[in-house]
Amino acid sequence: MDHAMVRDRARAASLRRSLLAGVGIASATALLLTGCASADTTGGGERTTIRFLYATGDETWNNVVSELVDDFNEQSETTTVQLDPLPAGSDYATAIKTMDATGNWPAIVDMRDTLTYIQAGKLSPIPETVTELLEPDAVAAAANGDVYTVPNGALNGEIGLNIVYNKTYFDDNGLTPPADYAEFEDLLAEITANGDVPLATAAAEVWPSDQLWKQLAAPTFAEWGQEGGFWTAAQNGQASVEDLREPLQKLKDITDQYVLEGWQSTADAQTTTLLVNDMAVMATSSAGIGRLNDIAKVDPEFEAGLFIVPAEDGSINVLKNAVNGDTATGLAISAQAAEDEDQLAGAVEFLEYFYSVDAADLMEASGWIAPNIVASDEITRNSSIPGAADYFALLESPELVWYENTSPLANFSGFNTFFRQARIEMQDGQSSVDDTIAKVQAEFDKTVAAG
Known part of the structure; x- marks a missing residue:
């Protein structure tokens, strides 16, 4: 991605922060649990650190997540994503319940039991700037009309x-x-x-x-x-x-x-x-x-x-693939992180990157089938495996x-x-x-x- 696009992303993130602050979505208390602002050693100001909890799986998926986060962190001027992997062998659904019980929600969560946590008010609606990047069949609204999860791979x-x-x-x-x-x-x-x-x-x-x-x-x-x-x-x-x-x-x-x-x-x-x-x-x-x-x-x-x-x-x-339902999987933004404007803006920025052609090309090159994005015709498919x-x-x-x-x-x-x-x-x-x-x-x- 060229420098002009990086600057545009940074300006967009800054604008989102201003808009969120304008409607009164602000809380410093969640910062202690869901991330922190850290000094940027490159001299570009402060960067917001957000956590991404995900279920580890086969070697390909683990490598894809790591490469995506590294690529995002290199190009973002505002946000650093910190991986929070759950080791293989753990019961992921139970781990999410434990996380909820301790009040320690990351900004981005690889969800299980989606409907349960929507009803409990634990997830934040995903904005249109993210959902508009995906094919309509790849997202579904909950009963209240909001979208709470977006897919981490192709809905095949x-x-x-x-x-x-x-x-x-x-x-x-x-x-x-x-x-x-x-x-x-x-x-x-x-x-x-x-x-x-x-x-x-x-x-x-x-x-x-x-x-x-x-x-x-x-x-x-x-x-x-x-x-x-x-x-x-x-x-x-x-x-x-x-x-x-x-x-x-x-x-x-x-x-x-x-x-x-x-x-x-x-x-x-x-x-x-x-x-x-x-x-x-x-x-x-x-x-x-x-x-x-x-x-x-x-x-x-x-x-x-x-x-x-x-x-x-x-x-x-x-x-x-159930794009909405109790056992459906997908990436979500926690309501706890959304209480902090910088956390929310960082999570949205990462998801916008996740559904970009650049990210899709990286996934495909690594052996993962990219999500169903609107710009799917621009993806370089990997048929060499x-x-x-x-x-x-x-x-x-x-x-x-x-x-x-x-x-x-x-x-x-x-x-x-x-x-x-x-x-x-x-x-x-x-x-x-x-x-x-x-x-x-x-x-x-x-x-x-x-x-």
């Missing part, structure tokens, strides 16, 4: 939840990605018959347990897509956890017969190493093209591909079926964590499918009763 649904595989092995053994669920079962059996391990999964943290489960459960969830989603139907008494028996049984059978041992203590990122070292032919992933990029970094010669486990009829059911063509082809697949499955329950994320742990215990042989269904239903009923 859960296409990132897929199976990454060794293309060379497939070619050498005459195998192809499955066209329906029966072919997926045959694929697992054939690799096993070759004396090799078909699949690596991870459960050192609870969230990777979604990676295979959601692919198996998607056909059942999709059946309720027109009724507000499975969990809404369950809340209304139209569906129950018993309806998930078939995918739960599939999950247990696959784990028992085809998954590499030690999955309970395997970290998600570790599946990259297992794959390139030929310890498994396939691996579950939720990183999408980011996982392909990780593999290319570890072994540039490794030929990776990916596919999503299809339904019995060959459909590829993929959950839409081995296997990336498979990812982009999924977006155009005639078998792709989008469905919705959100829940308005305020405590749904807590139930979701319980359900994940219950599935892990079932896969590990600590409980039967029957016991899992019973205790998950009981927990869901408690969640519904709590409102």
